[in-house]
Amino acid sequence: MLLDLAHGFVQVFQPFDLLMLVVGLLVGMAVSIMPGLGLVMGVVLALPFTYQMPIEPSIILLTAIYFAGTYAGCFTAILYRIPGEPMDVPMLWDGYTMGRRGSPAKALGWALVAALIGGLVSSAVMVVLADPMSEIALKFDSPDYFAAVFFGLTTVVALAGKSMVNSLISLCIGLLVATVGIDSIYGTQRFTFGVPILRDGVQLVEVLVGMYGLGEVLTRIGQGLRVSHAETGGKKVTTHIPSLRELLAIKTTLFRSTVLGTLLGIVPGAGATITAFISYGVEKQYGRRRHLLGTGLPEGIVAPQIGATASVAGHMIPLLTLGLPGSGATAVILAAFLLHGVQPGPMLFEEPSSLLMVNTILASMFASVVGMCLLGFLWIRVIVKVLTIPQGVLSAIVVMFCLVGAYANRNNMSDVWMIVIFGVLGYLFEKFKFPVSPMVLGAILGPVGESSFMRSMIASGNDWTVFFKGPICGTLMAGSLLALSYPLIRQFLSARRRLQPVASSGGSP
């Protein structure tokens, strides 16, 4: 395994692959710093540039953006109280507070070490797990695949937004979008309504770029596209790495958050944001100095940062071994694979030609983590300058990337029209608080879900209990039911917590 990984490293350090890695890291850092862009949009905007590239540098580019996007947002959160992404919000509580108390360089140092540890450890764990997971995936038959897709989608629904009803509606719309076009089993036209461009089905790029790219820009235009530039000047931007003694003092936090981030990364739907919040929440619940959290403690910086970065490797492995994306960014990476005619899954680990590609991608994960920390340490001053780009200019450029990027896929104006349709849909989703990620994942996983469902039903003579009978599919379906009941359990527990103080205060004189 180590020898294979070494071959991967040799490949990563080929000039073009290395260039894409560095470009990816810089793009990832820039987009995660800018409020309103975010790492998913960064990955989406980079997708058109991969059309003409070989597959390895394409995936390296997108993965590097993904990794760097989980780290660089801490710069502006700590220095200027500007969270580039929702995942950076926990960084405001302790990171910004530590900075305001006179140690911004130290806060940045803690974030850097956390990203480095979280990224490297989770990548190592996932490399070890990749082979066994692909072995298990090889045993999957149709009901197991359907159950895996079902599990992925239900966890995304359970974790995606504040309203489960809205998440479910979003998912259903995504699954329906995937059914448009000619059905693969019967050759029947479905939901085409005589429109020729719908006959080929809806392209993934249209959904991704429209919903995440144009939709987000339209939302930002409605919000006024404002960033507080007044707060971004006059700060000393350096990074002060904590000493080994300081690190050992919070070793429990380091360990706990790394394990949590890695494990949560595997769960579909538990993206970097949820992982960062949960890691912070667990620290607040079980940390040695939990009562001081929020006052500028290193634990409050380390826990969410480790969680966010560690989740990336966790997401990459189900994508590579099962072909199942668990987040918006991995959905785009899956689209990049498919655009290159490669279907991720266990077979990638079986064939020698694709094995080198897999090892190159795995090696690039380690290189991305080290690279982003180096760039963050050395070029932080330059990177935070992107905040000075006027939002109006940036939005216009992003819209151009969305439209031209969609056109570039097939040199077809119909694709651009579809982008606008999905852009408006993305805006309406944001406006009416429907989460976007279930819709996108539904559109991507819909065809796999449908084909495995149809095959299972045909093979079993329309016996729907087939999805509950096998050990793998039975376990996954049970997991799905648990995931679906999770919001109800959470609601019940928080209602009980709210009632407890009332009851106790009511009992006292």
Place this chain on the structure above:
Amino acid sequence: MTSDVPVTPIRRLKAALPYVVVLAVGAFLYHAADTFQFEQVSGRIGPGAWPKLILVLLLVTALWGAVSSAVHAGKAATTEPGGSDEALLHPPEIYPHLVWIAVGVTLGYLLLLPIVGFFLGTIAFVAVLMYLGHFRRPLPIAVLSVATSLAFMFVFMRVVYVSLPVGTAPFNRVSFALMAAIGVH
């Protein structure tokens, strides 16, 4: 902490409207799925089975959403700790009209693109978008919109080999001249 506001039937309807729209579209699509043309094979489910399964789930969920949002229409959102952080990430919408103007401008751009070509169309489009994005300095807008259009043309036509629209006469003369200048044949 929650606070209640007076509930009028209009407010209830407004709260339920997105779900009602989903219900209407879902019902229409269910009808469409019921009429798919295919050769029936005995004992096999047809091509409409999967979409109908999803549509049933969609209709039930949307109905639930419509009823519950209409019932709870008066309840203000719960104020949670960290509300100011939420406001930093998701500021309220203050210019909804600008969004629809931006959509209209984009549609106009797409309609005009095959006529005026990528370069000229993009200059105008980018300039309007910057203006809508509250960047309102005429000279920088002019310079940046020309630079953006040129940069996209160069990257996508010269580097990524995409055939961007050149437009019709007389506008295509500008496109051809620029293509010759950047070495695209």
